[in-house]
Amino acid sequence: MSRPALSQTAPQQLAPVVVQESAAKRKPVATARRASASRGAATRRSNLRNANAPQAAPAAAPVRETAWGHVDGYVATRSGSGTKTDTPLIETPQSISVVTQDQIQAQAAQSAAQAVRYTPGVRSEVAGADARTDAVYIRGFVADQYLDSMRLVNFGIFGYPIVEPYNLERIEVLRGPASILYGQASPGGVVNMVSKRPTETPYHEMFVSTGSYGRVQSGVDLSGPLDKNKEFLYRLTASGYDVGSQVDYQGYQRVSIAPSLTWRPDNQTTLTIQGTYQRDPKAGFYNQLLPRGIATITPYNGQTIPTSFFSGQPGFDHTSREYASIGYLFEHQFDGGLTVRQNLRYMDNSTDFATVSPDVNLTNPTNLTRGAYTTKETIRSLAIDNQAEGKFRFGAFEHTVLFGFDYRNATDTAYNGTGVAGTVTPINALNPIYGPAPIIAPSSLNQQSLDQYGFYAQDQIKFDNWIALLGIRRDQANSHTDAQNLSLSTRTFSNKSDSATSKRGALMYKFDNGVVPYIQYTESFQPTVGTDFFGNPFAPTRGQQYEVGVKYQPNAKSLYTLALFDLTQQNVLTPDPLRPSLARVQTGEVRSRGVELEAKTEVTRDLTVLASYTYLDNTVTKSNTPAQLNNHPPGMPRNSASAWADYTFHNGPLDGFGMSAGVRYIGDTPGTTLNDYYVPSVTLVDAAVHYDLAALGKQFQGFKLQVNATNLFDKTYLTYCQDFGCYYGLRREVIATLRYRW
Numbered sequence: 001m002s003r004p005a006l007s008q009t010a011p012q013q014l015a016p017v018v019v020q021e022s023a024a025k026r027k028p029v030a031t032a033r034r035a036s037a038s039r040g041a042a043t044r045r046s047n048l049r050n051a052n053a054p055q056a057a058p059a060a061a062p063v064r065e066t067a068w069g070h071v072d073g074y075v076a077t078r079s080g081s082g083t084k085t086d087t088p089l090i091e092t093p094q095s096i097s098v099v100t101q102d103q104i105q106a107q108a109a110q111s112a113a114q115a116v117r118y119t120p121g122v123r124s125e126v127a128g129a130d131a132r133t134d135a136v137y138i139r140g141f142v143a144d145q146y147l148d149s150m151r152l153v154n155f156g157i158f159g160y161p162i163v164e165p166y167n168l169e170r171i172e173v174l175r176g177p178a179s180i181l182y183g184q185a186s187p188g189g190v191v192n193m194v195s196k197r198p199t200e201t202p203y204h205e206m207f208v209s210t211g212s213y214g215r216v217q218s219g220v221d222l223s224g225p226l227d228k229n230k231e232f233l234y235r236l237t238a239s240g241y242d243v244g245s246q247v248d249y250q251g252y253q254r255v256s257i258a259p260s261l262t263w264r265p266d267n268q269t270t271l272t273i274q275g276t277y278q279r280d281p282k283a284g285f286y287n288q289l290l291p292r293g294i295a296t297i298t299p300y301n302g303q304t305i306p307t308s309f310f311s312g313q314p315g316f317d318h319t320s321r322e323y324a325s326i327g328y329l330f331e332h333q334f335d336g337g338l339t340v341r342q343n344l345r346y347m348d349n350s351t352d353f354a355t356v357s358p359d360v361n362l363t364n365p366t367n368l369t370r371g372a373y374t375t376k377e378t379i380r381s382l383a384i385d386n387q388a389e390g391k392f393r394f395g396a397f398e399h400t401v402l403f404g405f406d407y408r409n410a411t412d413t414a415y416n417g418t419g420v421a422g423t424v425t426p427i428n429a430l431n432p433i434y435g436p437a438p439i440i441a442p443s444s445l446n447q448q449s450l451d452q453y454g455f456y457a458q459d460q461i462k463f464d465n466w467i468a469l470l471g472i473r474r475d476q477a478n479s480h481t482d483a484q485n486l487s488l489s490t491r492t493f494s495n496k497s498d499s500a501t502s503k504r505g506a507l508m509y510k511f512d513n514g515v516v517p518y519i520q521y522t523e524s525f526q527p528t529v530g531t532d533f534f535g536n537p538f539a540p541t542r543g544q545q546y547e548v549g550v551k552y553q554p555n556a557k558s559l560y561t562l563a564l565f566d567l568t569q570q571n572v573l574t575p576d577p578l579r580p581s582l583a584r585v586q587t588g589e590v591r592s593r594g595v596e597l598e599a600k601t602e603v604t605r606d607l608t609v610l611a612s613y614t615y616l617d618n619t620v621t622k623s624n625t626p627a628q629l630n631n632h633p634p635g636m637p638r639n640s641a642s643a644w645a646d647y648t649f650h651n652g653p654l655d656g657f658g659m660s661a662g663v664r665y666i667g668d669t670p671g672t673t674l675n676d677y678y679v680p681s682v683t684l685v686d687a688a689v690h691y692d693l694a695a696l697g698k699q700f701q702g703f704k705l706q707v708n709a710t711n712l713f714d715k716t717y718l719t720y721c722q723d724f725g726c727y728y729g730l731r732r733e734v735i736a737t738l739r740y741r742w
Contacts, residue, residue, distance in 0.1 A: 068194055070169055071100040074608055075557050075600045081172040081192040083460060083469070084149060084181050085389055085400055090553045091460075093469055093506035093518035095121070095175040095563040097598060101196075103610075104165055106646065106660060106688065108708035108735045112136065112145070112163060112171055112193060117664060118642045120596040120612035121175050121189075121563075126635055126720040128727040129246050129307075132284030132319055132353075133160045138175050139567055140592045140618035140636045141188030144526075148195055148274075148329065150345050150383040151184060155412035155448060159377035161323050161349045163193050164256040164278060166219050166239045170194045175596070176565060177524030177543045179502035180471040183406065183454040187524040187543025187569040188592075197272055197329075198233035198262040199223040204742050211735035213244030213251070233262040245285075246307050246731045249314040253282040268333040274345075276325045283321040286355040287311050288725035292677045295365040295429065296718055296726055305365055305429045307716055307728045313356035313424070316372075316437040320352045337391035344384045351377045356424055356438060360724040365429040372419025372438040381410035398462040407453040418443045445484040446535060452477040452527060458504075469506040469520075475499060477527035483535025498540045500525035516551045524569070533576055533583035543569040558601035567592040568621070588622030590633060610644040620673075631675040634722045637667035644686075656692035661685070671721030682717040682729070686710045704739045 065071060067080035067087065076098035079089050089096060097119045109115035113124035113134045123137040136143045145152045147163055154160045165171075175189040182190060202224030209217040219239030226232040237258045244251040256278040263271045287310060289296055295305045310317075327345030334340070354374040362368060385406040392399055417440040425435030456473035477498045484491045502525050508518035524543035531537050549563035568591045576583040594616040602608045618636055620628045632638075642665065648658030664684045671677040688708040693700035711732045719729035 068169070068197065070199075071098070071102065073557070073602060074100055074103045074106075074610060075559060075602060076100055076170065077553070077556060077559065079172055080149070080194075081174045081190065082178075083402070083458065084387065084404070085402060085460070087400075087460070089559060090514075090516055090551050091467055091508070091510070093467070093508045093520050093549075094522070095547065095549060095561060095565075095596060097173040097175075099171040099173070101169050104168070104171070105739075106690075106706075107644070107662070107686070108688070108706070108710075108737065109165055112165055112168075112191060115165055115171050116173055116191070118610050118612060118644050118662065119173050120598045120614045120642075121594070121616070122173060122614075123636060123640070123666075125730065126727070128287075128719045128729045129250075129731075130284050130287050130727065131162075131252070132158065132286065134162045135160075136173075136191050137636065138173065138186070138188035138191075139565065139594065140590065140616060140633060141186050141569060141572075143173075143189050143191050144182070144184065144186045146182070146190055146192040148343060148345070149182075149192055150327075150343060150385060151182070151381075151408060153347065153349075153379055153381040153408075153410045155377070155379060155410070155414070158319070158353045158375055159349060159351045159379050159412065159414070161347065161379075162278075162280070162283070162321070164239060164254065164258075166221070167196060167237050167256060167258040167276065168193050169196045175563070176520075176545045176547055176567065177502075177522045179475070179500075179524040179526070179543075180456060180458065180473045180504040180522065181404075183456075183473065183475045183502075184408070184452060184477070184526050185524050186526060187541065187545065187567055195258070195260070195274060196221070196223075196235055196237055197274075198235040198260055200225065200230055200233060205739065207737055207739040209241075209735055209737040211243075212733045213246070215241065215243040215735060217241035217243070217735075231264055233264070235260045246728075247285065247287055248308050248310045249312075249317075250285045250287070250310060251282050252280070252284070254278065254280045270329075270331045272329045274325075274327050274329065276323070278321075278323040280319075280321040280323075283319040283351075285310075285312060285317055285319060286357050288357055288727065289429070290358070290362050290365055290368075291360075291721060291723060291725050292671060293679065293718060293721065293726060294363060296728065297680065300365050300430070303430050307731055309429055309432065311356075311358050311368065311370070311427075311429065313370075313372075313437055314434055317355050318352070319354075322350045324348050339389045341387040341389070342384065343387075345382075347379070347381045347383075349379045351375070353377070354440075356419070358725065367426050368429050369426045370424045372424050372440060374417040374440050375414055377412065377414040379410065379412050381408065383408045396463055400460040402456075402458040402460075404456045405453070406456075407451075409449075409451050411449045412447070414444075414446045415442070416444045416446070417441060442486045444486055444535075446531060447482040448479060448531065448537070450477065450479045450527065465510045465512075467508045467510065469504065469508075471504040473502045475502065475525055475527075477540070479527065479537055481531055481535060481537045483531060485535075492535050494535075494537055496537045498527050500540070500542070514552055514554045516553075518549055518551070520547045520549075521545070522547075528571065528573065528586075532585055533578075538573065538584075538586055539571050541569055541571040541573075543567065559599075560601075561596075561598045563596045565592070565594060565596075570622075585624070588620070588624060590618055591621045592616065592618035594618075606648055606650060608646045611642070613639075613641045615639055625673070628673045631673060632670045634670045634673060635720045637669045637681070639665070639667035641665045646688075648690075656695040658690045660688040660690070662687070666719075669720070671726070672723050674723075677721070679718050679721050679726070682715060684710075684715060684717075684729075685712045687712050702740050702742045704741075705737070706739065707734065707736045709734045 082092040178185045205221040223235040240255040325347040419438040424438040454475040458471040461468040502523040504522040506520035526541045528538035545567040547565040552560040644662035646660040690706040693703040714732035
């Protein structure tokens with residue numbers, strides 16, 4: 001006899017939905033909430049199911065999936081990133097992937113960069129064990145990161161805010177230019193992270209984890225109503241960890257807390273206040289090795305540098321980060337199909353970074369000459385996005401019209417220092433003996449401010465089986481830079497004003513069998529914050545993309561996509577050839593073409609499968625270095641692929657037991673801008689086992705044990721090389737997690 005399975009259906013997530021019934025048909029809010037509470041209680045009593053098997057919500061109390069809410073399992077069907085409206089993915093004429101919180105937990109992803117490992121068109125974790133940044137490349141370009149559709153600002157190389165993935169409900173990868181909605185957007189695309197929000201049904205979870213490198217980790221997620229009428233809802237997510245690293249003397253520490261409160265004074269108004277505080281005393285490290293795979297791929301006198309080697313200075317190198325934000329999400333629905341929203345967030349991010357790193361153009365691992373660099377950077381920003389969405393019919397045409405105005409103000413202060421010549425001792429990478437800490441001299445103080453605002457308009461039009469998407473936006477960005485060279489006692493000021501009009505047009509057709517082809521043209525405009533080595537502000541980038549694709553959704557738990565694209569960006573940022581670890585320059589133009597395929601499907605109640613393939617051909621078409629012309633930028637593979645499968649038993653003697661396995665292929669990548677050296681391809685295997693302990697008795701209901709292994713066969717490989725250095729990829733890591741939900 002099979003046991004009753006434990007219910008793991010997530011509670012209903014508070015997310016904006018358009019109220020279509022008339023005011024006369026709406027129930028009073030207290031009556032509606034009491035009915036909802038009664039249905040929720042009945043659901044919790046009667047619908048128990050296995051924790052590891054993604055399923056639809058129980059038929060007795062169906063919960064409509066929303067673009068901002070929880071998804072049971074791996075397959076999302078709606079998104080808000082492509083249109084800023086709650087739109088089915090099958091009706092969005094752009095390539096979008098959604099990584100759900102269930103997938104993040106199933107794969108034990110510890111960052112947004114790890115969470116998108118199985119997503120097409122994406123390259124992440126290029127610095128291997130060094131996770132100072134959460135950088136994600138899409139279609140060959142560094143993607144901008146957003147939280148709840150508002151930009152996470154970074155000015156320099158080191159001042160990056162990083163979001164704890166346990167605080168997220170989903171991570172959405174929007175591929176291709178998106179300036180029509182976001183203004184400041186990379187041509188490669190956008191990584192939009194969606195925060196967990198208060199739930200109408202009580203939800204409680206806690207976990208503890210341990211594993212490789214002495215990992216100690218735990219977290220708690222609590223949510224539900226504060227009053228019987230469910231007018232006030234809360235959510236509190238908190239987590240932390242302390243873990244070492246494959247690199248000597250280095251590790252990671254984090255404490256994060258994210259409270260939120262929702263107030264619903266009536267059925268048409270929602271206000272959610274969100275706060276976050278995160279402190280990373282150990283936030284990563286800089287561990288660049290020799291270029292061209294010297295003493296890593298290619299042995300030096302029969303020896304290779306161990307993956308545990310630290311190229312910095314113990315006791316001196318450090319990266320610490322402190323991040324705090326406060327904001328709100330407001331929505332009011334008027335009768336007649338009009339909805340207004342205002343989203344706001346203030347962010348304060350401080351980074352303290354110091355490193356000793358090898359000089360450029362090294363060829364002898366036994367004599368690594370090194371330099372020292374420090375920075376203390378503080379970024380403060382305010383973002384606000386106002387939206388008015390209207391739904392109406394005009395003849396045979398259905399319209400969803402969106403008008404918006406957004407504004408962003410950001411300031412950055414970076415105090416930098418460089419090592420005094422001769423105070424950093426060289427080391428032997430094959431047998432390191434570290435000398436005294438270097439002496440740092442103040443070198444520069446850079447202050448930069450940015451004001452940006454944009455007006456945008458969009459119309460989603462339906463006619464019979466046709467869907468059209470039209471949009472236009474006007475942006476204005478003003479920046480002021482104050483650059484002081486403390487060594488030379490010089491100071492320069494510069495002001496810059498940029499404006500642009502961005503457009504998008506798309507058309508798709510929905511066949512009755514679930515096949516939906518589409519064609520799209522879209523543009524990007526990105527005021528590039530930051531300065532070059534001499535304090536000169538960067539020019540904005542522009543991008544243009546043509547995309548055709550096909551989407552196929554045979555049922556609610558399967559989605560298959562194919563996209564072909566031709567993308568060009570001007571004013572591309574690359575490392576300064578003379579100062580690769582300190583500054584960047586704008587090289588010219590890069591063209592990116594390719595094909596992306598993705599499949600996400602719950603084949604049966606027991607089996608879930610993810611698969612993806614990417615072909616990417618990105619080429620430098622203009623450059624200030626003629627030798628780079630017609631070459632491929634370093635680090636981007638031409639071919640990459642991945643697959644993940646989970647099988648969970650739901651009856652019989654193995655009831656509650658499940659197994660997962662994944663494989664990731666990263667093709668060979670250029671290791672220099674001249675393309676005269678390539679990093680070899682690598683195939684990595686991940687695996688997991690999980691067990692619902694309720695099979696042992698009712699007293700264990702709610703408990704789930706899970707063990708994950710990444711890079712299961714412990715391959716040693718280089719993840720990324722550029723002209724001046726390489727990085728080792730992550731070695732095998734095992735994480736065991738005990739989770740309890742009630």
